[in-house]
Amino acid sequence: MNIDQISYLVFALVLVVALFFDLGLMSKKNQTVSIRQALNQTFFWVGLALAFFVFVWIEKGQQLALEYLSAYLMEWSLSIDNIFVFILIFSAFAVKEKNYGRVLLIGILMAIVFRILFITVGVVLVEKFHWILYVFGVFLIYTGFKMFTANEDEEFNPQESKVYLFLKRFLPLAPHDGGGKFMIRENGKPVYTTLFVVIIMLASIDLIFALDSIPAVMGISRDRFVIYTSNIFAVLGLRSLFFLLRGAVSKFDYLQQGIAIVLVFIGIKMLGEHWLNQWLSKQIQVAISLGVIAVCISGSIFYSLFIQKKGLPADQVDDSVLNP
Numbered sequence: 001m002n003i004d005q006i007s008y009l010v011f012a013l014v015l016v017v018a019l020f021f022d023l024g025l026m027s028k029k030n031q032t033v034s035i036r037q038a039l040n041q042t043f044f045w046v047g048l049a050l051a052f053f054v055f056v057w058i059e060k061g062q063q064l065a066l067e068y069l070s071a072y073l074m075e076w077s078l079s080i081d082n083i084f085v086f087i088l089i090f091s092a093f094a095v096k097e098k099n100y101g102r103v104l105l106i107g108i109l110m111a112i113v114f115r116i117l118f119i120t121v122g123v124v125l126v127e128k129f130h131w132i133l134y135v136f137g138v139f140l141i142y143t144g145f146k147m148f149t150a151n152e153d154e155e156f157n158p159q160e161s162k163v164y165l166f167l168k169r170f171l172p173l174a175p176h177d178g179g180g181k182f183m184i185r186e187n188g189k190p191v192y193t194t195l196f197v198v199i200i201m202l203a204s205i206d207l208i209f210a211l212d213s214i215p216a217v218m219g220i221s222r223d224r225f226v227i228y229t230s231n232i233f234a235v236l237g238l239r240s241l242f243f244l245l246r247g248a249v250s251k252f253d254y255l256q257q258g259i260a261i262v263l264v265f266i267g268i269k270m271l272g273e274h275w276l277n278q279w280l281s282k283q284i285q286v287a288i289s290l291g292v293i294a295v296c297i298s299g300s301i302f303y304s305l306f307i308q309k310k311g312l313p314a315d316q317v318d319d320s321v322l323n324p
Contacts, residue, residue, distance in 0.1 A: 004225065007059055011052070011229055015236070018048055041240030046076075049233040060225075063283050067221035068230055070290040074220065074266075075234030077259055077297040078213045080252060082206060083242050089201050092158040093194040099180055103195055104239045107202030114207045115214070115231050122214055123224055133270050136215035140267030143212050148260035163204045167197055206235070212263065219266035220289055258300025265292050 021044075049072055057065035086104075095103060125132050158164060167173065171192050178184040178193035185191065210231075217227050269276065269289070276285060 003059060007056070007225055010055065011225075014048065014052065015232070018045075018236075035244065038240050038243035042237065042244050045233070045237035045240055049076075049237070052229065052233065056226075056229075063286055064221070064223055064226060066283075066286045066290055067223065068226045070220045070286065070293055071217040071226055071230035072234055073290070073293050073297065074216055074262065075213055075230055076237065077255070077262075077293075078209060078216075079234055079238050079241055080245065080255060081259060082209050082238060083245055085205055085209075086202060086238075086242055087246055089158045089198055089205070093198050094177075095195065095198055096177065096180075099177065099195060100243070101239065103198055104202070104242060107199045108206070108235055108238050110199065110203035111206035112232055112235055114203060115210055115235065116228065118207065118210055119214055119224075119227055119231065122218065123222075123227065126218065126222070133218070133273070136218060137267045137270030140212070140215055140219065140263045140270065144260040144263030144267060147263065148257050150256065158201060161201070163201050164197065167192075167200060173197060206238075216263055216266050219270045220286075252301060252304045254300045254304045255297070256300075258296040262293050262296045265289075265296075 053065055053069050053072070056068050090100065090103075172186075172189065174184060174186070174191045174193045176193060177195045178191075180195070181193055182196040182199070183190050183192050214227070214231070217230060221227060266289070269285070280288075
């Protein structure tokens with residue numbers, strides 16, 4: 001076996017053991033997850049991702065390890081943006097808290113399958129048509145600018161989304177959760193419950209977010225192993241991150257602007273790659289990308305929590321932070 005095959009095998013084994021540990025020992029069916037449990041599970045998944053970073057450094061070298069870390073941080077920060085939409089979906093369809101974990105798990109596992117397919121297609125297209133990277137670059141700059149200037153009033157409404165309207169048009173839907181089931185029978189015919197709708201929406205919304213995140217990761221690294229592993233680790237940590245941040249995600253007012261700056265930076269980097277390669281080594285480019293991502297994301301979170309709060313006068317900022 002070569003190094004690549006060994007790396008994929010180790011990654012697969014780590015995921016199987018981690019999922020068994022997380023689902024079998026750290027989670028219980030139909031049980032609400034406390035902040036403490038969510039914190040432990042978040043530490044578990046982040047710690048696992050960082051331990052894998054060490055493994056990549058040892059097996060594949062410093063450059064790929066830093067590319068993996070940069071890509072993971074990019075995906076992890078975008079995950080927080082996902083969570084806000086997830087909360088809206090759960091609220092719109094009145095999902096009971098005891099069903100959160102199961103619905104999130106199935107939705108996220110579906111999202112991973114879709115992402116693997118999406119990444120595979122994207123990588124093959126870039127390998128055959130290198131100019132697509134420039135299209136990705138322009139798309140990221142446009143997306144970043146749009147995200148930075150987004151109006152707060154443009155809130156996502158799950159029940160008006162194209163995915164929900166599509167399901168409503170072609171499937172018989174029940175206006176309830178069917179006692180925790182995904183499908184029930186009414187008058188001898190199958191009817192799909194709100195839990196089924198939520199799972200489909202979670203997977204599809206994550207795929208929509210992937211339209212931004214995967215090109216962004218490809219702007220950081222062209223290595224398939226890095227793209228796959230960073231995405232999957234970030235997505236698998238979504239469930240615990242949801243339980244940890246669901247009450248606090250609204251406090252990250254300026255995280256979106258931090259992510260937007262990173263997307264614009266990566267887009268510009270993709271467009272100017274030819275000239276950057278003439279002036280800077282790949283190692284320096286990776287280090288700069290990692291630094292920009294870390295500064296923008298941590299800076300926007302810090303600014304949101306401690307410096308300014310939207311819609312509040314300056315003299316009320318301290319009170320809002322101390323008494324959320």
